[in-house]
Amino acid sequence: MLWYHVSLVLLVIASTILQQFSPAFEGLHEARILVVPLVFLCAAVTVNVGPMLLLAFVCGFLWDTQHILSHHETNQKMLQVYVDSQADVRFGYSIILYAMMGFIMQGIQPLFREGKWHVSALLSGVAIFLYLFVEYMFITFIRGELILTRALFLKISFTSLLTMFLCPPVFWVLFRLADLFHHTIDYEGLKTDRRGFVD
Amino acid sequence: MKPLNLFALLLFLWGVIWVLTLSERSVRKIQQAYYGTTAPFLKGGSALKLKAERFLDEVENSKDTENRLKSIEVEFVKLRSIEGRLRELERENNEFRAALDFKKRSSLNVIAARVIKRQPSTWWETAILDRGEESGIGLQIPIIAPGGLAGKIDTVSSDTSTMILLTDERCQVSVQVAGTPEVGILHGLRGHYGEEPRLLLRHLSREAAIRPGMKVVTTGKGGVFPENILVGTVKAYTPGTLEGSASVEPSVDFANLKVVFVIANKEEG
Numbered sequence: 088m089l090w091y092h093v094s095l096v097l098l099v100i101a102s103t104i105l106q107q108f109s110p111a112f113e114g115l116h117e118a119r120i121l122v123v124p125l126v127f128l129c130a131a132v133t134v135n136v137g138p139m140l141l142l143a144f145v146c147g148f149l150w151d152t153q154h155i156l157s158h159h160e161t162n163q164k165m166l167q168v169y170v171d172s173q174a175d176v177r178f179g180y181s182i183i184l185y186a187m188m189g190f191i192m193q194g195i196q197p198l199f200r201e202g203k204w205h206v207s208a209l210l211s212g213v214a215i216f217l218y219l220f221v222e223y224m225f226i227t228f229i230r231g232e233l234i235l236t237r238a239l240f241l242k243i244s245f246t247s248l249l250t251m252f253l254c255p256p257v258f259w260v261l262f263r264l265a266d267l268f269h270h271t272i273d274y275e276g277l278k279t280d281r282r283g284f285v286d
Numbered sequence: 287m288k289p290l291n292l293f294a295l296l297l298f299l300w301g302v303i304w305v306l307t308l309s310e311r312s313v314r315k316i317q318q319a320y321y322g323t324t325a326p327f328l329k330g331g332s333a334l335k336l337k338a339e340r341f342l343d344e345v346e347n348s349k350d351t352e353n354r355l356k357s358i359e360v361e362f363v364k365l366r367s368i369e370g371r372l373r374e375l376e377r378e379n380n381e382f383r384a385a386l387d388f389k390k391r392s393s394l395n396v397i398a399a400r401v402i403k404r405q406p407s408t409w410w411e412t413a414i415l416d417r418g419e420e421s422g423i424g425l426q427i428p429i430i431a432p433g434g435l436a437g438k439i440d441t442v443s444s445d446t447s448t449m450i451l452l453t454d455e456r457c458q459v460s461v462q463v464a465g466t467p468e469v470g471i472l473h474g475l476r477g478h479y480g481e482e483p484r485l486l487l488r489h490l491s492r493e494a495a496i497r498p499g500m501k502v503v504t505t506g507k508g509g510v511f512p513e514n515i516l517v518g519t520v521k522a523y524t525p526g527t528l529e530g531s532a533s534v535e536p537s538v539d540f541a542n543l544k545v546v547f548v549i550a551n552k553e554e555g
Contacts, residue, residue, distance in 0.1 A: 104324065104327050106406050107324070107327065107328060107331065107403065107406055108331055108335075108403075108406075109406050111404070111406075116479045117479045119406060119408070121408070135291070136291040136294055136295070137290060137291060137293075137294035140294050140295065140297075140298040141294075141298075143298070144298060144301050144302075148305065149320075152316055152317055152320045153320065153405070153406075153407075154405070154407045154410055154412075155313070155317075156410060156412070156440055156450060156454075156456055157310070157313070157314055157317070157425070157440050157441050158310050159425060159426050162509070164508060164509045165508045165509060165510065169458050169460070169471065169508055175456060177306055178305065178306070178308060178313045179302060179305030179306040179308070180306070182301070182302050182305060183302060186298065186302075219408060222408070222409065223409065226409055226476075227476075230455065230476070232476075234476050234477035235477065236477040236478060238477065238478055238479045238481065239477045239479065241479075242408075242479040246408065
């Protein structure tokens with residue numbers, strides 16, 4: 088079982104490299120497939136809380152390392168000219184967002200265990216939408232000036248849809264890995280409340 | 287909640303607090319290490335992509351030739367294929383000649399760098415360059431491209447660096463509308479995606495005499511960007527109650543940004 092979790096961490100690292108080559112679709116408001124969140128969301132539903140949090144930490148850490156802009160030192164000369172705030176989101180904020188998404192996915196683990204993986208696939212689309220929207224609102228909150236445009240919502244929607252459509256192949260890979268490492272999804276949260284739940 | 291899960295949650299929270307309280311220097315070191323590790327993949331991937339594009343071009347050329355000249359001998363097909371390659375080389379040669387010409391015309395001491403790839407980011411406009419510390423590139427160094435100002439360096443590793451494009455909101459530039467005393471701060475627009483890149487020029491006079499088509503150049507104030515570098519052209523001016531703003535079209539073609547020039551030494555003329 089441990090090997091399954093190790094393989095998930097390796098899969099996340101591989102997806103980080105793969106993410107580098109994910110193109111932006113110009114015709115779809117620069118939407119792109121978010122490989123790392125996709126792998127995380129699909130994996131989050133197959134593991135317990137502990138490993139999910141570990142994956143959230145790894146994904147969020149790598150994500151921010153890749154994307155967060157540096158805060159450069161400013162001198163007096165610069166401060167006199169650039170009066171607007173240069174503040175931006177802090178390194179590590181994505182870890183919290185990933186954990187939030189992970190908990191959403193954990194909520195439907197009973198359905199996943201019953202074989203309804205497509206519900207998880209649909210929810211991953213919703214989770215990506217929420218993730219991107221919350222991330223944008225984080226940026227807005229720090230930089231100031233609320234700007235909500237149609238293009239913004241279209242970009243988030245297309246990104247969520249494109250990512251969601253790739254859920255089946257990722258689940259297929261996860262099922263193969265689970266078979267390979269003899270991992271069974273052991274849901275602990277609502278186990279006693281559900282009748283007729285095949286253990 | 288099970289004790290094990292509670293322990294995991296506490297450990298996670300400790301990890302989050304640790305990451306959130308990392309100093310800027312530590313974050314930069316982590317990013318440097320990350321880019322240093324991923325650089326071979328990025329460079330390899332970029333080279334592979336170039337090869338694939340060339341291969342597809344060749345296949346396309348071969349198909350066209352086959353359809354049109356079925357009766358011509360195999361040797362001729364080979365010659366056409368070679369010609370196709372030469373055309374590609376000629377195109378590349380012209381591109382580099384234009385770049386060299388730009389470099390010659392530029393009064394600044396610059397380092398040419400190739401854009402390996404645009405970052406796969408949702409909200410930030412950044413790109414990775416194939417030159418880093420080993421080539422003398424440092425932080426916050428301005429970058430120009432054929433057309434004008436393109437951005438500045440954000441992070442540097444030994445052989446790669448990341449640039450923030452001018453179209454990002456975080457890339458702020460002190461500029462002046464040429465031919466007027468109007469100066470302001472220019473930056474990218476947030477929330478506008480899939481449209482032609484536009485820049486926002488703020489802190490102008492309430493009723494400035496700014497007309498569409500006027501050139502916008504850097505002022506050199508603030509010490510980051512040198513003066514008199516073309517940034518773009520005014521598209522529209524909007525007067526406001528306290529200050530005016532203008533929409534600016536960048537002079538650099540960001541959709542086809544392949545080669546850029548990092549200003550190595552601003553003092554050298």
